[in-house]
Amino acid sequence: MIKGYGLHTGVFSEVRFHLDEGPVRFRRAKVEIEAHVSNVISTERCTVLGKSGETLAVVEHLLAALHVRGWWKNLVIEVSDKEIPILDGSAQGWLEPLADLGKAPEFPKAFNLTKPFELTIEQSSLKANPGHAQLKVEIAFDHPMIGEQIWSGEPASYHEVLDARTFGFLHELEYLREKGLASHASLENAIVFDEKGALQALRYANEPVRHKAVDALGDLYLLGKPLCASLNIVRGSHHLHIAFVRELLKQFGTIHETA
Ligand SMILES: [Zn+2]
Numbered sequence: 097m098i099k100g101y102g103l104h105t106g107v108f109s110e111v112r113f114h115l116d117e118g119p120v121r122f123r124r125a126k127v128e129i130e131a132h133v134s135n136v137i138s139t140e141r142c143t144v145l146g147k148s149g150e151t152l153a154v155v156e157h158l159l160a161a162l163h164v165r166g167w168w169k170n171l172v173i174e175v176s177d178k179e180i181p182i183l184d185g186s187a188q189g190w191l192e193p194l195a196d197l198g199k200a201p202e203f204p205k206a207f208n209l210t211k212p213f214e215l216t217i218e219q220s221s222l223k224a225n226p227g228h229a230q231l232k233v234e235i236a237f238d239h240p241m242i243g244e245q246i247w248s249g250e251p252a253s254y255h256e257v258l259d260a261r262t263f264g265f266l267h268e269l270e271y272l273r274e275k276g277l278a279s280h281a282s283l284e285n286a287i288v289f290d291e292k293g294a295l296q297a298l299r300y301a302n303e304p305v306r307h308k309a310v311d312a313l314g315d316l317y318l319l320g321k322p323l324c325a326s327l328n329i330v331r332g333s334h335h336l337h338i339a340f341v342r343e344l345l346k347q348f349g350t351i352h353e354t355a
Contacts, residue, residue, distance in 0.1 A: 098193055102179025103262070104142060104153055106280040109177035111158075113197055113295060116172045119320070120162065123151040123174040131159060131173075133318040133341045139334035141277050143315055153179040156314030156334065157262075161190035164254045164315040167200040185261035185285040187310050209325035210348070215340050220331040222340045227326040233309045234330045239265075241293045245305035251322075259299060260306030263287035266295075313336055319344065 099110040119185040120131045129135050137146035142154040158173070158180050164187075183189035204231070213224045232248035249256060264278065264286055272278040281288070287303060288295045300306055312329055315337035323344075329336070 098181060098189065099287075100181030100183055102154060103175070103182035103280055103285060104277045105177075105179045107177040107179050109175055109179060109181055111176075111180065111193075112174045113193055114172040114174060115170055117170055117198060118172075119169055120167070120171045121173070122152050122155070122313075123172050124152055124178070128172070131155070132320050133338060133345065135182060136318065137169070139338050141272070141334070142158055143294075143318075143334045143338065147207070151178050154182065155180055156311050157187040157334075158190050158314070159181075159317040160310045160314035161187045161194060161258060163322075164258060164312045165191070165194050165200055166298055166322075167194060167197075168204045168321060170201045171197075174216060179241075179339055182262070182280070182285040183215050185287070186259045186307070187314070188259040191258065204321045206322040206324040207344070207348075208317055209323065209344075210232045213325075213344065213347070215336065215343055217333075217336050217339060220333055220336045221329075222332065222336055223328045224323075224344075225326045226341070227324075229322065229324050230326045231309060231312065232328045233305055233312060233332060234328070235305045236331060239289060241298075242304050245302040247302060247305045247309050249309070254309075257306040257309040257313075260303045261285075261287050261299070262307055263289065263294075263304050266290045308332055316341060 097110055097112050101108050114332050122129045127148045129145045129147045135145045135147055138144035143156045144153045145155055209224055209226045215222045230250045234246045236244045266288055319341050
């Protein structure tokens with residue numbers, strides 16, 4: 097069992113994993129919410145799932161860990177309150193409990209992209225091209241310690257980003273708290289940048305872009321199967337990732353599967 101505080105709502109919740117036939121789904125109270133894009137109800141600052149009056153926020157880091165572990169079915173994730181614990185702000189805390197479950201079920205067939213696809217929302221864009229699965233993430237922040245950063249990798253190297261922590265800016269904190277977000281943000285669970293630098297030591301010089309890759313892997317997991325495509329995400333956001341997965345299912349409704 098893993099427990100801890102949620103970053104945004106501040107609730108303390110406990111998470112238990114149960115092996116069970118069927119899709120990967122969360123259980124909140126008596127409601128089961130499948131880890132699927134059709135259940136996304138908000139993408140403001142984090143990805144929130146909801147069904148039948150129950151909601152679950154900040155699912156993306158746990159889903160990124162499942163993505164990297166290649167775990168796509170036969171799992172119930174029971175959560176005692178409305179937000180997944182933020183832990184240290186990264187996805188690495190989920191690896192051990194997932195490893196304790198044993199071998200992941202057989203890898204599902206991938207969603208094979210058959211033609212180029214592009215989505216742009218304001219400053220952010222996502223380009224997908226047919227080909228081997230790979231991910232390239234780019235960010236640009238007008239901040240002396242961030243600037244322009246790029247991370248790219250293939251499924252075999254996706255695990256390298258899992259310990260990259262979420263980040264935020266000191267000057268945004270008040271605004272977020274007014275909106276009822278980031279109520280439990282602290283130096284224990286997020287990298288905080290002030291005007292000059294970070295308030296704590298970074299794990300990697302490009303930790304922010306690595307964390308963006310974590311968020312992308314978590315959101316892309318909501319496609320329900322691995323995506324076989326070459327992706328380039330520039331200034332990504334949960335909103336962009338989820339819009340992409342929705343469009344993908346809409347435009348390529350007939351799923352082209354590949355072994
Ligand atoms: Zn994140």
